[in-house]
Structures are given as C-alpha cells and as structure tokens.
Amino acid sequence: MEPFERQLVVLAPRLRRHARGLTGDAMLADDLVQDTLERALRYRWRFRLRPGALWGDGADGLLPWLLTLMHRLRLNHLRKSDVVTAMDTLPEVVAHTADLGLRRDLLQALGQLPEPQRAVLLLVSLEQFSYAEAARVLDVPIGTVMSRLARAREHMRRLLDGGADGAAATTSLQRVK
Incomplete structure (x- = not known):
C-alpha cells in the first residue's frame, strides 16, 4: 500500500x-x-x-x-x-463526560445551526483548525470564518440557554480561539 x-x-x-x-x-x-x-x-x-x-x-x-x-x-x-x-x-459520538443530557442538548443545538455556521464551528472547535486553515478548506475569506463562528457560538449559546430569556441557563460555552 x-x-x-x-x-x-x-x-x-x-x-x-x-x-x-x-x-x-x-x-x-x-x-x-x-x-x-x-x-x-x-x-x-x-x-x-x-x-x-x-x-x-x-x-x-x-x-x-x-x-x-x-x-x-x-x-x-x-x-x-x-x-x-x-x-x-443524532451522531453517535463517544461521550467523554457522564452528562449524557448535555451531550444530547449539544448535538441537537448543533443540528439546528445553518450549514455554513455548523461547518465553521466543526472545523475550528472540533478539528482545531486555525481561522486561516478553515477559510482555505471552505474557500471563504477569514473574515467570513470569524463572523460565521461568532454567529454559530451565539446561536448555540441561545439554544443551550433555553431561548432568549436565558432563564434555563445551566451551561456556558467557552471561547476556544
């Protein structure tokens, strides 16, 4: 081979x-x-x-x-x-935490993201690509990667907080890059 x-x-x-x-x-x-x-x-x-x-x-x-x-x-x-x-x-991803409810919520929120935002979020957060590498993979400018990532993170934050009121906030997202 x-x-x-x-x-x-x-x-x-x-x-x-x-x-x-x-x-x-x-x-x-x-x-x-x-x-x-x-x-x-x-x-x-x-x-x-x-x-x-x-x-x-x-x-x-x-x-x-x-x-x-x-x-x-x-x-x-x-x-x-x-x-x-x-x-x-939902994708069958091996859970590294004991909180399967959080895993389910994360995967459902990820599934609700628009395709361009989901692609950027996966490349930067999951694959640990830099903004420049993600931009090259997606064939978009770096600024587009940054704005899509910001929108994706905000969308995920709203979904995980239980809507716009944030009353059901049980988790917070951390900025990766």
Missing part, C-alpha cells in the same frame, strides 16, 4: 467524525466519507505534499485537502437536492 493510501486509512475515522457532525445522519455521513475517499484516490495527483512537510494536520497536510473535498461534495449534494433536512438522528 502506498503512503498516500495508508494516510487515507489513518484519517478515515476523523473524516467520519467530521461528516457525522456536518450531516447529522450516520448513513449520509458514511456516503460522504466514501465519496470523499473515492475522489481523493481519483485525484491524488492533485495533492502535493511540499518538501519537508508531514502528512498530518498542518496547512500543507492531507487532512485539510480531504476536508476541502468533503465540504465541496457536501455543498454539491445540497445544491442538487435543494432540500434542507432536519436532524432526526
């Missing part, structure tokens, strides 16, 4: 986690990951690892390139279907 193919196998779980966060549906996420990996294999000649760069997560790494492919495939799918689907099933 070539180094490129080995790296695809290594990065597949991260791609699946990201796709589940984007789509909110296990089957759609699996399809998106499969389409992403197929496209990566078909167009592997377009990916160029700069001399001295590692395969990993950096700006020159394979993961940002794969996430760019994934986001473009997702946008193409949304344009074709032209249908906004509600998040009926």
Whole structure:
C-alpha cells in the first residue's frame, strides 16, 4: 500500500467524525466519507505534499485537502437536492463526560445551526483548525470564518440557554480561539 493510501486509512475515522457532525445522519455521513475517499484516490495527483512537510494536520497536510473535498461534495449534494433536512438522528459520538443530557442538548443545538455556521464551528472547535486553515478548506475569506463562528457560538449559546430569556441557563460555552 502506498503512503498516500495508508494516510487515507489513518484519517478515515476523523473524516467520519467530521461528516457525522456536518450531516447529522450516520448513513449520509458514511456516503460522504466514501465519496470523499473515492475522489481523493481519483485525484491524488492533485495533492502535493511540499518538501519537508508531514502528512498530518498542518496547512500543507492531507487532512485539510480531504476536508476541502468533503465540504465541496457536501455543498454539491445540497445544491442538487435543494432540500434542507432536519436532524432526526443524532451522531453517535463517544461521550467523554457522564452528562449524557448535555451531550444530547449539544448535538441537537448543533443540528439546528445553518450549514455554513455548523461547518465553521466543526472545523475550528472540533478539528482545531486555525481561522486561516478553515477559510482555505471552505474557500471563504477569514473574515467570513470569524463572523460565521461568532454567529454559530451565539446561536448555540441561545439554544443551550433555553431561548432568549436565558432563564434555563445551566451551561456556558467557552471561547476556544
């Protein structure tokens, strides 16, 4: 197996986690990951690892390139279907906390975010991408990433606080970057 193919196998779980966060549906996420990996294999000649760069997560790494492919495939799918689907099933993410209610609330709130805000929030918060890397993956200006992230965080805060009144506030979000 070539180094490129080995790296695809290594990065597949991260791609699946990201796709589940984007789509909110296990089957759609699996399809998106499969389409992403197929496209990566078909167009592997377009990916160029700069001399001295590692395969990993950096700006020159394979993961940002794969996430760019994934986001473009997702946008193409949304344009074709032209249908906004509600998040009926929650992604099965391993919980690291004992509070499953909070996990459920977070996933439901994430599912209610508009697609562009959810994509930015996942890239910056979950994947730990810098604003510049997220902008490159989504092919938008850095200012757009920053404004979408601010709106996503505020939207999540309102949803988790139980609405605009904040009377049911039981949790607070922390600024990541």
